[in-house]
Amino acid sequence: MRRDEFLKTLAALAAAGALPLSARAAPTWKMMIPANPGGGWDTTGRALGKAMIDAKVADNVTYENKGGAAGALGLAQFVNGSKGDPQALMVMGAVMLGGIITGKPPVNLSQATPIARLTSEYNVYVLPANSPFKTMADVVAQLKKDPGSVKWGGGSRGSTEHIAAAMLAREVGVDPARINYVAFRGGGEATAAILGGNVTVGGSGYSEFAEYINTGKMRAIAVTSPQRLKGINVPTLKEQGINVELGNWRGVYGAPGITADQRKALTNAVLAAIKTKSWAEAMEKNAWTPAVLAGAEFDKFVDDEFALLRATMAKAGML
Incomplete structure (x- = not known):
């Protein structure tokens, strides 16, 4: 086989994924x-x-x-x-x-x-630094009093933070259909809304909020894990008497x-x-x-x- 024909054959095999990684560019x-x-x-x-x-x-x-x-x-x-x-x-x-x-x-x-x-990754729920609430118990008390007054900020409808918020409401005796969930198109938008105090409580993966939690711009109040995350001193929902766990x-x-x-x-x-x-x-x-x-x-x-x-x-x- 001529060299040009050989190279064409090799290229065809590579494009088809038929060569091992080591044999392909x-x-x-x-x-x-x-x-x-x-x-x-x-x-x-x-x-x-x-x-x-x-x-x-x-x-x-x-x-x-x-x-x-x-x-x-x-x-x-x-x-x-x-x-x-x-x-x-x-x-x-x-x-x-x-x-x-x-x-x-x-x-x-x-x-x-x-x-x-x-x-x-498990979700973490956070409050803006200037929130009048300090704990998840404070949020739950307000949720029971007036479900619509608590704005839950997070990813799109159907996201894990949305599901967890609905599960939490159900566990504390509030109709999940009454929660006021504000969906954002991405983590950047959700973060801006939390920092700006435009939502009551925000939820997402810990990695998205870590920088702001560590600098005191957000207050972490709960994680959806079965036990506390390694090296992260945030109580689980279960610790706080709310039987919700979601990854x-x-x-x-x-x-x-x-x-x-x-x-x-x-x-x-x-x-x-x-x-x-x-x-x-x-x-x-x-x-x-x-x-x-x-x-x-x-x-x-x-x-x-x-x-x-x-x-x-x-x-x-x-x-």
Whole structure:
């Protein structure tokens, strides 16, 4: 075989994902982040992109933020614009599942290709520094007195902080349908609303609020974990007599229509990236918990999560 023919064959195999990573040039990847800048998905996507470059499975990673509708707008753009692209990734997670259940968008997550679950994170509830309330007990007392007067700020409708707020209301004897939940398109918007005192209480992953909690601009009053988070002195809801526990996992999907070999190559690239030092540093900095799951196990997990979240939301009066 002539050299030019050999190179053409090699390029074709690489494009199809049929060569091992070591035999291919590291490509440029496209990362869809279906949320505005500044939130958990944004942080996850950019940390993963950096780790992919560090793992030498990517020469470059480009990012596109498309917020709204619990990730459904970004999902639609990803599904319609990335068909068959073996170098396209989309960040997703429990929030997207909840949004699909409540919003019933025209696109479906099953149109894209599952790759891997990466992390899990519990939510923290915070008050603005100048809030007249000091504890979750204060918030609950006001919630019982006048549910509409307590503005809960967080991610899109169906997000884990929305679900947890509805579950909390139900646990303390308040109709979940009466909670005043203010949804934001991304963590940056929610953070600005909390800092500006435009909501009573805000909820999100701890990593999104850590900087403001540490500098005293927000007061952390509860976490949704089963026990206190390591190194973080914030009481759980359960400690405070509210039987609510809810985690928020994040993962990545590939484009629709990629081949089995391309999916395997994409999965291997992601798994190589999360073994890097930069990914370990991101995990520690953001207080993420490792929750790696890939292949058929991840497929089954997503199906089970849809069923579990739908049941939880129905019980909390959200459907």
